[in-house]
Amino acid sequence: MPEIALSQAPAHIRMGSSIGQSLTRREGVLKTTGTARFAADNHPPGMVYAVLAVSSIARGRVTSLDVAAAKAHSGVIEVMTPANTPRLAQDPDAKLHPFMFRIEVLQNDTVRYVNQPIAVVVAETLEAATEGALLLAPAYETEPARTGLDSNDSFIPQAVGAGGPAEETHGDVDAGLAAASARIEAVYETPAQYHNAMEPHSVVAAWDGNTLSLDMPTQAMAMTQGRIAGLFGIAPEDIHIRSPFLGGGFGSKALGSGPQVLGIIAARLVGRPVKLVLRREQMFGPVGHRAPTRQTMRLGTDDQGALTALSHHVKTATSTFDDFIEPAANASHALYASPAIKTSHEAVRLDTGTPLFMRAPGEAPGSAALESAIDEMALACGMDPLAFRLKNYAEVEPMSGKPFSSKALRQCYEQGAERFGWAARPLAPRQMRDDAGMLVGWGMGTAVFPALMFQGHARAVLRQDGTGVVEIGAHDMGQGAWTALAQIAADALGLDPDQTEFRSGTSDLPDAGIAGGSAHTATAGAAIHDAGGDVIAKLADLATGDQRSPLFGANNAGVIARGGRLYRRDDEARSESYTDILTRAGHAEIEGRGTGASDPAALSAYAMYAHGAVFAEVKVDPDFGQVRVTRLVGAFAAGTVVNPRMVRSQYYGGMIWGVSFALHEHAVMDKRTGRPMNPNLAEYHVPVNADVPNIEAILVEERDVHVNALGIKGVGEIGITGTAGAIANAVWHATGVRVRRFPITLDQLIGA
Amino acid sequence: MNRFEYARPATLAEAVAAGAVPGAAYLAGGTNLMDLMKGGVMHPGHLVDISRLPGLDRIEWLSDGGVRIGALVRNADLAHETKFARQFPAVAEALLSGASAQLRNAATVGGNLLQRTRCAYFYDTASACNKRNPGAGCDAVGGENRLHAILGWSEHCIATNPSDFCVPLTALDAVVELQGPAGRRAIPLETFHLLPGSTPERETMMQQGELITAVCLPAEAARFAGNARYLKIRERTSYAFAVVSAAAALRLDGETIVEARIALGGVALKPWRPRTAEAMLAGARPDPAVFNRAAETALAGAKASGDNAFKIELARRIVVRALALAAAGTPERVPALPASPFAGAITHA
Structure with a gap:
């Protein structure tokens, strides 16, 4: 394997033996045989069941609950209402930092949104608890629900997304538009969407005094541990979370949801372990969603097709009691070179649950609007959409002027276009038909996602028997962390994967940081790499300082670790096994520690993003407007590819999510009541296999020596960006009809 | 409780x-x-x-050439019965366009006839629904109703019948056999389902205790085998209920239509059989102008019940297309995407 030269890598670690290999999932057999244990599969002795009763109204107050009827039902142990819910150590409506979201845990009788928990019934069986919850028959004092983007006054939020400014400006947009020789202005709308992970939110909670044992899916064990510790007034280390597998999270399982906290409270109240699992429809409220957006794009170009101004304004919604502002306009920050860029946000407060990070928060709806608008601007300039994008290719980050740490977007465009056959695309719409008479259209979009890192920690051990252990509390959400991180671990220790024990998925292991922001492999991987470097350095010290070692006299930088041996870099004929080194030194094992985090110096010097180009072919029935995406080609450059199989799978998943965004996903809300009318997977459509018959992901080579020691960028979310716009653009190219309201439904195309 | x-x-x-x-x-x-x-x-x-129950899971070929399908025959088993699919291809295509393979393996013929509407307000017990709770009102009126009825609805109910199977069955004069406390009787499927009127809670002609024992197709229905199609417009390519659907079946004598059958799905609380449009086609040539006139007639009484005016035009177009597909001839095999417009050639003008 070629040695990967990395500026920040400890010189004695030779990467590439395991990294880069398409290993299959280590937990694959468990999952395909149904023996992987997810949180709700646990059943500790004495466990009872908790079921939520949720509000059917969006706004008002619960005036009565028939607690007596529920309690009289056979098997019901306790009914938790605001009247008897134990007080928490911390106000659930407190917001001490931006990542702390207010939750509904029966603190009072106020109803703030549909499907808000209003009581919890605990019973010996799931059936008894379910029946008990039905018997509560709540009565309400109802106030009118505010349900649409125009149903309340708007305000300028203090921050958007994870804390960015609501408005950012570079250059003079008004002047740029005034000077433009071609201009477009268009308004795009995207609907409310719900994460709908396959696995519903769940918790199995067991108290032992002030020690709390939790089986629950979480994308951020340490943060969840801290949140729960604060709410219950106990030490974080007295909370033991097991979260080996998540059945998807997509941002909705990062922070510890209200319902999960209610399960923990219930366990304390009844003095027995409690299991609480949400029903599908209960996921449409208390566990986050993506807010709807209305996005106004204004673009101008000079007579050569170069952008003179790009303005992206977003109106979105948050709840009446907390702030999460979908940072959709920020999608326009990094892609296209324009001397003037302005992004801005406004929001309205609606009677919904608080929106939350949802896979590509901001980027997904923002990209859909931006890439559609770029297509419209290219048309106004009479230019091919790819040529227009290349004309406006950003050589430096447009807003900051910083150079990119790496950017292989040109190669993405080239390889994607070549594979797709883009060169044969007619410029005008409605020019192509297939043999069956279907309208055929080709569209493209650019994908971009920031290369982020949180902070993570890892522990690495080398044992005298020549095996190693790496420990990190990482999160496998289905993306393959168990596998990819184990590959990094093996390389970090200079061992084969089968000699490396990889321990993960519990909160007593070192904090791996959040599995979000497409940052998990980079963060946890860098921590593992650092921990491996630390323990190998200790091993090298033992060898190079010992006259009896063939490595005596070689300094640390002069050895590399591979296959359970240290080699002199300048003379690989001289080497010694880990076992020999540790045996002679009399150590049963030695340990190293490591941290993964962004390098502040690199962050201030470079703009860091993964990029991609997505090409879509759609067929549209000319009479019915029914759309099918018949071909999708995505070419992505995201630094080091740890496991091509997992990475490709992430790109596929992201691109299919993009299909869903473009054509399917849509929470249908009754405007009068605020009730979600399709809270089930029969009616909340996501693509089925027949909707994605042909999908390809090209892994474009890219090396980045600045993002982190391993050169890893994220791949979890970028596939969504670019794709929704590419499909919208392909629909236009097929039909000549520009649909600006997502999802693109057939009623908007009839008459095409 | x-x-x-x-x-x-x-x-x-x-x-x-x-x-x-x-x-x-x-x-x-x-x-x-x-x-x-x-x-x-x-x-x-x-x-x-x-x-x-014994005896209700059989497909019996009758001496006159008709077929009697036991009520407990599974949707999948019927669709994959070779002789049945050859004689009644539009029915097989409709069955295979419904739900998912897993559901088709479980769902029965009798149950398919009795499936309830997919109106979200019927499913949402916090909403008012005259079907669920007679006299409560209909929250679908004025609500999220872009997929609701355009024919035969009333102010009391604007829901639709979701069945695919019933659409070609209705076109082909299927008869429902019932066994009840008062004995056996048979009802044409066309009159089996009721329009809502002021009693949307009454959905079929069945009386309490009556049980569907079989669905029969007459021998004449097989005469359409060479020119029969089912077509279904969906909001995703598979595993979705119809926005609108249509069955069309023709008996041709050279360049002349001897007899035409049409039924629409997803437009009303029952499979909709526009007999006037059918009659217009008898004796006509199978060409686009004729089909257009028949489609106009089929939808003549259509009226939006909310944000669903587009369905009227969509339904008109699907009648035209289904007739054109039927005229072009039944394909040798059921397409891989049954009833989908993406399944094959568009043969319209």
Whole structure:
């Protein structure tokens, strides 16, 4: 394997033996045989069941609950209402930092949104608890629900997304538009969407005094541990979370949801372990969603097709009691070179649950609007959409002027276009038909996602028997962390994967940081790499300082670790096994520690993003407007590819999510009541296999020596960006009809 | 209290007796009833499990050339019965366009006829629904109703019947056989489902205790085998209910239509059979202008019940296309994407 030269890598670690290999999932057999244990599969002795009763109204107050009827039902142990819910150590409506979201845990009788928990019934069986919850028959004092983007006054939020400014400006947009020789202005709308992970939110909670044992899916064990510790007034280390597998999270399982906290409270109240699992429809409220957006794009170009101004304004919604502002306009920050860029946000407060990070928060709806608008601007300039994008290719980050740490977007465009056959695309719409008479259209979009890192920690051990252990509390959400991180671990220790024990998925292991922001492999991987470097350095010290070692006299930088041996870099004929080194030194094992985090110096010097180009072919029935995406080609450059199989799978998943965004996903809300009318997977459509018959992901080579020691960028979310716009653009190219309201439904195309 | 008695009678007579108790419901495949019970939409006091009743799971070819399909024949088994699919290809295509493979393996012929509407307000027990709770009102009126009825609706109910199977069956003059406390009777499928009027809670002609024992297709229905199609517009390529659908079947003599059959799905609370449009086609040439006129006639009485005016035009167009596809001839095999517009050639002008 070629040695990967990395500026920040400890010189004695030779990467590439395991990294880069398409290993299959280590937990694959468990999952395909149904023996992987997810949180709700646990059943500790004495466990009872908790079921939520949720509000059917969006706004008002619960005036009565028939607690007596529920309690009289056979098997019901306790009914938790605001009247008897134990007080928490911390106000659930407190917001001490931006990542702390207010939750509904029966603190009072106020109803703030549909499907808000209003009581919890605990019973010996799931059936008894379910029946008990039905018997509560709540009565309400109802106030009118505010349900649409125009149903309340708007305000300028203090921050958007994870804390960015609501408005950012570079250059003079008004002047740029005034000077433009071609201009477009268009308004795009995207609907409310719900994460709908396959696995519903769940918790199995067991108290032992002030020690709390939790089986629950979480994308951020340490943060969840801290949140729960604060709410219950106990030490974080007295909370033991097991979260080996998540059945998807997509941002909705990062922070510890209200319902999960209610399960923990219930366990304390009844003095027995409690299991609480949400029903599908209960996921449409208390566990986050993506807010709807209305996005106004204004673009101008000079007579050569170069952008003179790009303005992206977003109106979105948050709840009446907390702030999460979908940072959709920020999608326009990094892609296209324009001397003037302005992004801005406004929001309205609606009677919904608080929106939350949802896979590509901001980027997904923002990209859909931006890439559609770029297509419209290219048309106004009479230019091919790819040529227009290349004309406006950003050589430096447009807003900051910083150079990119790496950017292989040109190669993405080239390889994607070549594979797709883009060169044969007619410029005008409605020019192509297939043999069956279907309208055929080709569209493209650019994908971009920031290369982020949180902070993570890892522990690495080398044992005298020549095996190693790496420990990190990482999160496998289905993306393959168990596998990819184990590959990094093996390389970090200079061992084969089968000699490396990889321990993960519990909160007593070192904090791996959040599995979000497409940052998990980079963060946890860098921590593992650092921990491996630390323990190998200790091993090298033992060898190079010992006259009896063939490595005596070689300094640390002069050895590399591979296959359970240290080699002199300048003379690989001289080497010694880990076992020999540790045996002679009399150590049963030695340990190293490591941290993964962004390098502040690199962050201030470079703009860091993964990029991609997505090409879509759609067929549209000319009479019915029914759309099918018949071909999708995505070419992505995201630094080091740890496991091509997992990475490709992430790109596929992201691109299919993009299909869903473009054509399917849509929470249908009754405007009068605020009730979600399709809270089930029969009616909340996501693509089925027949909707994605042909999908390809090209892994474009890219090396980045600045993002982190391993050169890893994220791949979890970028596939969504670019794709929704590419499909919208392909629909236009097929039909000549520009649909600006997502999802693109057939009623908007009839008459095409 | 969601308590119910569960019985699994051994004979048809016992089943009918058990089903005659007020509040009783028959359970066969359970693909719809179980969901409705879990969602609190239906609360039968007695569940009469007929899934193992003997003799109702057979496909019988009658001496006159017709076919009698037992009520417990699974949707998948019927669709994959070679002779049936050859004689009644539009029915097989409709079956295979419905739900998912797993559901088709469980769902029965009789149950398909009795599946409830997919109106979200019917499923949402916090909403008013005259079907669920007669006299409560209809929250679908003025609500999220872009997929609701355009024909035969009333201010009391704007829901649609979701069945694919029933659409070609209606076009082909299928007859429903019932066994009840008062004996056996047969009802044409065309009149089996009721329009809502002021009693949307009454959905079929069935009386309490009556049980569907079979669905019959007459021998004449097989005469359309060479020119019969089902076409279904969906909001995703598979595993979705119809926005609108149409069955079209023609008997041709050279360049002349001898007899035409049309039925529409997803437009009303019952499969819609526009007989006037059918009559217009008899004796005409199978060309686009003729089909357009027939489609106009078929939708002449259509009226939006909310944000669904687009469905009128869509329904008109699907009639034209289904007729054109039928005229072009039944394909040798059921397409890989059954009933999908993406399944094959568009043969319109």
